[in-house]
Structure formats: structure tokens, C-alpha cells
Amino acid sequence: MALAALRANRLRSLLTMLGIVIGVGAVIAMIALGKGAERSVKERIARLGTTVLQINAQRVQQQGVATTTMAKLTMKDVESIADRSPNVAAVNPQQDRNLQVVWRNKNTNVQVTGTLPNFVDVRAFQIESGRMFTAQDDNARRRVAVLGGDVAPLFDLPDGEALIGEQIRIGGRAFTVIGVLKAKGATGFGDGDQQILIPFQTGRFGTFGTDRINDIWVLGRSEDSLPVAMAEIQSALRRTHKLRAGSPDDFSIRNQAELLSTVGETAATFGLLLSGIAAVSLLVGGIGIMNIMLVSVTERTREIGIRKALGATRLNIMLQFLTESVVLCLLGGALGIGAGLLAAGQLQRSFGWNTAVDAMSVFVAFAFASGIGLVFGVWPARRAASLDPIEALRFE
Numbered sequence: 001m002a003l004a005a006l007r008a009n010r011l012r013s014l015l016t017m018l019g020i021v022i023g024v025g026a027v028i029a030m031i032a033l034g035k036g037a038e039r040s041v042k043e044r045i046a047r048l049g050t051t052v053l054q055i056n057a058q059r060v061q062q063q064g065v066a067t068t069t070m071a072k073l074t075m076k077d078v079e080s081i082a083d084r085s086p087n088v089a090a091v092n093p094q095q096d097r098n099l100q101v102v103w104r105n106k107n108t109n110v111q112v113t114g115t116l117p118n119f120v121d122v123r124a125f126q127i128e129s130g131r132m133f134t135a136q137d138d139n140a141r142r143r144v145a146v147l148g149g150d151v152a153p154l155f156d157l158p159d160g161e162a163l164i165g166e167q168i169r170i171g172g173r174a175f176t177v178i179g180v181l182k183a184k185g186a187t188g189f190g191d192g193d194q195q196i197l198i199p200f201q202t203g204r205f206g207t208f209g210t211d212r213i214n215d216i217w218v219l220g221r222s223e224d225s226l227p228v229a230m231a232e233i234q235s236a237l238r239r240t241h242k243l244r245a246g247s248p249d250d251f252s253i254r255n256q257a258e259l260l261s262t263v264g265e266t267a268a269t270f271g272l273l274l275s276g277i278a279a280v281s282l283l284v285g286g287i288g289i290m291n292i293m294l295v296s297v298t299e300r301t302r303e304i305g306i307r308k309a310l311g312a313t314r315l316n317i318m319l320q321f322l323t324e325s326v327v328l329c330l331l332g333g334a335l336g337i338g339a340g341l342l343a344a345g346q347l348q349r350s351f352g353w354n355t356a357v358d359a360m361s362v363f364v365a366f367a368f369a370s371g372i373g374l375v376f377g378v379w380p381a382r383r384a385a386s387l388d389p390i391e392a393l394r395f396e
Contacts, residue, residue: 002323005296016292017332019285020372024336024365025343027282030275031361032344036354037270051089051220052122053230054254055237071250073213077240081218084236087229090219092122093200095208101196102169108154111195112170114203120181122219123192129161130179138199141206145175149183150193170196171207226255275361279368285332286372293325293380301387308389318385325377326370333369337362 006013057071078093095114100107113119117134120127133144145168152160160180167174175198183193204211220229230253237251297304304317340362344355 002320002327005300005320006324006327012292013328016289017328017335019281019288020329020332020369021285021336021339023279023282023285024333024369025339027275027279027365027368028337028340028357028361029343029347029355030277032340032355032357033347033353034270034272034275035356035358035361036348039356040354050223051226052124053218053220053226053233055216055218055233056214056252056254058250058252071241073216073251074211075213077237078213078216080236080240081216081233084239085218085229085232087221087225087232088218089221090118090122092116092118092217092219093213094119094215094217095200095203095210095212096195096214097208099171099207103155103163103166106155110151110154112203112207113195113197114200114208115197116200119197122217125184125192126182128180128182130164130177132179133197133199138201141202142199143173143175143202143206144178144199145170146179146181146197147177148193148195148197149181151196152180154194170198173207230255282365282368282372286329286376289325289328289373290376290380293321293377294383296324297321297380297384297387300384302393304384304387305389305391305393308387309393314385317387318381321381321384322374322377325380326373329369329373333366336369337366340365 055073055077057073059071073093075093078091081088082091092115096111098109099112101110101112116138117132119125120132127146128149130146132146133142137144147160147163149160152158152163155163157163160177163177164180166177168177169175181193181197198207218229218233220226233253234249238249241250243250307317341357344357347353348355
């Protein structure tokens with residue numbers, strides 16, 4: 001009888017289910033977005049390495065003066081870190097600047113990075129073709145270059161292997177391409193695939209003409225010893241910069257894994273917030289079901305009176321209306337699961353957002369929808385079961 005009553009009012013039943021469909025679908029899609037963001041962050045940590053530290057100069061306020069000046073990092077800092085930090089496995093200084101790069105009749109503007117040969121080890125890059133420049137190339141200040149994985153498309157080439165052995169002009173100076181890095185993907189700290197590497201000494205004395213270092217990248221010996229390594233680096237730099245006790249650091253040390261973990265936690269929190277907002281629509285859908293069921297009780301008062309007069313118990317009446325409510329929520333939940341899966345896939349295809357559908361989220365959303373049908377169906381069912389048969393039969 002409950003199913004027959006739902007079939008008799010198909011349009012009303014579909015509209016009642018719509019709130020549950022939207023709610024369940026939204027919850028699944030939002031949780032999929034949050035899980036996708038967490039997975040993306042974990043992949044970035046794996047690509048970047050959990051024992052990598054980045055050191056940057058920062059602005060410091062002059063004593064007694066309102067203005068601030070940017071501190072300076074030099075090779076003395078690099079040498080001090082290498083000498084005074086036992087828990088540091090490698091140190092890699094970098095100078096970088098956006099310069100015009102020309103190959104034949106094509107040109108582009110790309111980041112040029114002067115660095116040491118240990119760049120690939122410290123930054124966890126791999127050589128895809130050709131070779132990395134050596135310490136001899138660096139000491140001899142040879143004009144050789146290694147291309148990032150996404151540099152070749154800037155010259156309308158499918159891959160960088162075609163440029164190996166070719167001459168390119170960087171800032172007006174001729175360089176020979178000797179290698180190409182394997183594409184690593186974005187790590188959250190700039191696109192390392194769109195850069196050109198040149199020997200540090202070549203950039204320092206020729207291309208850039210300065211001893212100022214933009215970044216110092218440090219590779220710790222282990223993840224457990226990273227806090228000790230950071231303390232050693234801080235002590236070494238404060239000694240080199242001749243900072244007095246109590247004065248603030250004029251540099252910053254960033255633990256990449258911690259920063260990306262913070263980003264991951266933020267993404268997870270944002271996903272939970274979106275899921276909470278989506279869950280509100282489930283509650284609205286439940287209230288809608290309760291409203292429709294109350295209207296249904298009023299419309300079918302005489303039917304209830306007749307059934308009770310013929311011997312139907314309070315439990316019979318209550319189960320009938322509870323069944324209608326739960327069936328609506330179950331059907332809406334099933335349709336909502338399909339809608340959520342489609343929405344998650346469409347978000348990934350259309351916008352390129354990472355999504356990861358979690359089986360637990362599907363189960364929880366479906367169970368929540370079923371619970372809503374039960375909870376919000378109790379009041380209308382009890383109201384119907386409590387009707388006096390004589391008064392129900394008199395109802396007009």
C-alpha cells in the first residue's frame with residue numbers, strides 16, 4: 001500500500017526525492033574534491049622530497065629607521081652551512097632571473113637558473129636525455145645549458161631531445177644545450193619544468209654578473225634529523241651574518257614537507273567545510289519529506305479512519321507511512337550516489353581538478369539519507385497512527 005501510494009503521486013514523489021538526490025550527490029562530490037586535493041599534496045611531497053629545506057633572505061628593519069632592507073645571501077653562507085652542519089648532506093645555491101632565450105628564429109622569456117651539478121640530487125630531478133653539466137664545466141665557466149622538461153614546447157618542439165647539441169642564446173650569449181630534465185610537474189613552489197639550468201660560475205660572472213644568491217636549497221641526511229639540521233643552518237647563517245643575540249634572523253628556512261602538509265590540512269579542512277554545507281541540503285531534503293508526509297496524512301485521513309475501523313493497528317498505520325518516507329530517501333540516495341559520481345568525474349574532466357571518490361563517503365552519505373527518511377518520517381507516521389478512527393471518518 002505504501003508503494004502504491006508513491007506510484008499514485010509520481011511527480012510529488014520525484015520532487016520530494018530531489019532534495020535527497022542533490023544532498024547525497026553534493027556530499028560525495030565535495031568529499032571527492034577534498035580527497036583529491038589531499039592526494040595531490042602527497043604526490044607533490046613525494047616529488048619534492050621530505051628532507052629538502054629552502055633558505056631565502058628576508059627584509060629586516062634598520063635600527064632606529066622605519067625603512068627595511070633586503071638581506072643578502074652569498075657563497076660565504078653556502079660554505080658556512082657545508083662546514084658547520086653535519087646533518088646536511090648537500091647544499092645547492094641558485095641564482096635565477098627571467099631572460100630572453102633565442103633558438104633560430106624563435107624566442108621566449110624563461111627563467112634561467114645558475115646552479116651547481118648537485119641540483120638534480122638536491123631537488124630530486126632526473127636527466128631524461130643528454131647529461132648534466134659537471135664540476136669541470138662549472139669551474140671552467142663553460143656556456144652549456146640543461147633544459148627543463150617543458151622548455152621545448154616554448155620553441156614549438158615536441159621534446160627537448162631535438163635541441164641537444166644546438167646553440168641557443170641566453171641574454172645575448174651563446175650556450176650549447178647538453179641535456180634535458182625529465183618533467184616533474186608542479187610542486188607548489190614554482191614550475192621547475194620551465195627553467196634552463198646553467199653552471200653557477202658561468203651565471204655568477206657572466207650571465208647575471210652578481211654574487212647575490214636568490215635561494216639556497218639544502219638536502220638533509222634524514223627526515224628525523226631535519227630539525228637538528230635546521231638548527232645547525234640557523235646557527236651557521238647567524239654567525240656568517242654577524243647577528244647579535246636577541247636580534248631577529250634576516251633569513252628564512254622553509255621545510256617544504258611541513259609547508260605542503262599545511263596546505264594538505266587546509267585542503268582537507270576546506271573539503272570538510274564544503275561537505276558540511278552540502279550536508280545541509282540533506283537536512284533540507286529531510287524536512288521536505290516530513291512536510292510532504294504531513295500533507296499526505298491530512299489528505300488520507302478518511303483512508304486511515306477506514307483502515308483502523310477495519311482492524312488496522314497503530315503499528316500497521318505507522319509502518320505504512322514510515323515505509324513511504326524511507327523508500328523515498330533510499331531511492332533518492334541511490335540516485336544521489338550516481339549524481340555524485342558523475343559530478344566528481346565531470347569536475348575532473350572539465351576543470352582538471354583532482355577528485356578521488358571515497359567508498360566510505362558513499363556509504364556514509366547513503367546511510368545518512370536512510371536515517372533522514374527514518375527520523376523525519378517518524379512524526380508524520382505517529383500522527384497518522386494516533387488518529388481517532390471516528391474523527392478520521394468524519395473528516396471532510
